[in-house]
Amino acid sequence: MDIMERGTYLNRLTALRRRMMSSGPDGAWIIQPENRRYLSGFKAEDTHFPESSGSLLISDSRSLLITDSRYTLQAQHEAPQFEVKTLRQDLADGMPEWVADMGARTLGFEQDYVAWGLHRRLHDRLHGLSPNVDLIPLNGLVEEMREVKEPEEIQVLEAAANLISEVLDEMVRRLRPGMTEKEASWEIEGLAREAGAEGLSFPPIVASGPNSALPHAVPTDRGLQTGEPVILDVGARLNGYCSDMTRTIFLQEPTPEFRTIYRTVRQAQLAALKEVRPLVESTHLDAQARNLIREAGFEDYFGHGLGHGVGLAVHERPRVGPRHSVNLKKGTVFTIEPGIYIPGKGGVRLEEMVLIEDTGPRILTCKNLFYDF
């Protein structure tokens, strides 16, 4: 299902063209799957990089969707505002003809997504054209547009967050000693499907005891035990949009050490949360949480950034960490997820999805499932 109106895509194309006119190339070549979907509504995914299900070619007056025969019908159906062209050969061999036809002399490309080898081949072909065409990095033109969510997107993100909140709530009720991480993970997936998710944002993380010290643990056959932390990091997709949330649970009482760790992580999260407002610096938010964790003596055990944007991709701009400061705009949806991980023992992570509104943060994920020590 596509809940976006046709007009949404046309508006986005107009916005992209306006940005291109002011500073960009004559044409934009869009192959990154979320950017492609954002601009066209074409929902095909790329199962495995660098396999591609299609590219957009956008100039001032033309909108082409280049795909292969596997996706032609789908593209025509999902992106009717694009001229769909079917490749009969490799992209680097087939695309130049359409670039020439568009009359572009410079073509923007997604430099953090296009492989060096494909760029090289395409560069050579485009320089064989007369007149020749130069490839120019797009520098995140579309990613930047995606950072600030439209009202329709916020609605869908909130629905995806609600869905996963309810799933997690139910899952926590079902956790019991002896259940394995894999069983819990699989049950989360089932609950998400039953709740109407298109799929998960990523394979669920269920990490118990020492495994919870691995921030990206893969569920194992380890059985859950009382007293130790169980990290559940899950997300669901709805209408293409992702949710992402984390809770840390103890079956019965945590040890005093983990009680302290839990409280520190929660306070770090709240410290960051209360500074959320339009145009706040991303590094400022990270510092709020990090300082609190440092003061508690756990600085060395919080090795990742505070959070990341969420939208069509589960990880997207803005990155919110100790480096690369950006001012976070109103309408941005991102996670706040501090964690403390003690190798060999276990970890605690708490993650919310937050929307920046004029008045401050709006938490999109559920507000319960916190231990109140």
Next chain:
Amino acid sequence: MDIMERGTYLNRLTALRRRMMSSGPDGAWIIQPENRRYLSGFKAEDTHFPESSGSLLISDSRSLLITDSRYTLQAQHEAPQFEVKTLRQDLADGMPEWVADMGARTLGFEQDYVAWGLHRRLHDRLHGLSPNVDLIPLNGLVEEMREVKEPEEIQVLEAAANLISEVLDEMVRRLRPGMTEKEASWEIEGLAREAGAEGLSFPPIVASGPNSALPHAVPTDRGLQTGEPVILDVGARLNGYCSDMTRTIFLQEPTPEFRTIYRTVRQAQLAALKEVRPLVESTHLDAQARNLIREAGFEDYFGHGLGHGVGLAVHERPRVGPRHSVNLKKGTVFTIEPGIYIPGKGGVRLEEMVLIEDTGPRILTCKNLFYDF
């Protein structure tokens, strides 16, 4: 679980070093996830390109695994033959120090996986070293090693193929008119998990009626109907290795047109299959199937290649299609999957996983579930 012996990884490293000595760079930088796993046993996946969970740096005498704090423990555990280094900054900023430390003057990179932007940043940093280091395309050095499967790999691939064959067999028994494509897809996933799969190779394709004309259809809420084709294209993962198979089913009798199409596809598959032998040209196999489809008048409706290699990745070398001929070596595991797709009406695809043995093909997927018209 890792069914490979420690020695397997050491042998692969030795083989890579031998290849590098004869023609390659001083060092190899491996970031492509399956290549990384193949050489090291480090199982972390990259959920989303270009997010990376780690890189290998391999020289004549050193084996480094560079990751970040999320994966340090996992890397130490899964790849004990590597020195694990934890990045505290971006890869392009952090890696050059270790490259310099290895003493390499030329560093091979995976040109079809490394993004242009990352290459550019790393190139600049490596040229800031003294002596400076040149980046050189690896030209599929590791992918080439992966093409020919070791006996342990064949065992796992066969187990993965058996697993999905049984799942598909059971699923076909459960299909009934009115069941939706999504319901069937979800049930396949459940059956695969219950059968012990780590996960699926890709989201199952269940495409009925006109949807079956889309080779990469995503399951919809459409209910299955009698008389029309239902394509089931599924795969499961076991110990990291993928399976991939496709059947086309009719609930009750196909129409005369689809009977003809089905028979044509099946004969095309058998025509290719009987030519499988060590060193056969990939284009020769494709031509066997394609000629038969052409003679039946359906040439325009078979828009994809005949098949692809299967291993740690569900799509890997060799590509078996009408272009880019390669000689297929003994020990190669690949798919034979001709299809005919009539837009608006429906399609038929049949896919087997085949191993090349001295004596000819060994079909790894099940041999039943074919209509005998």
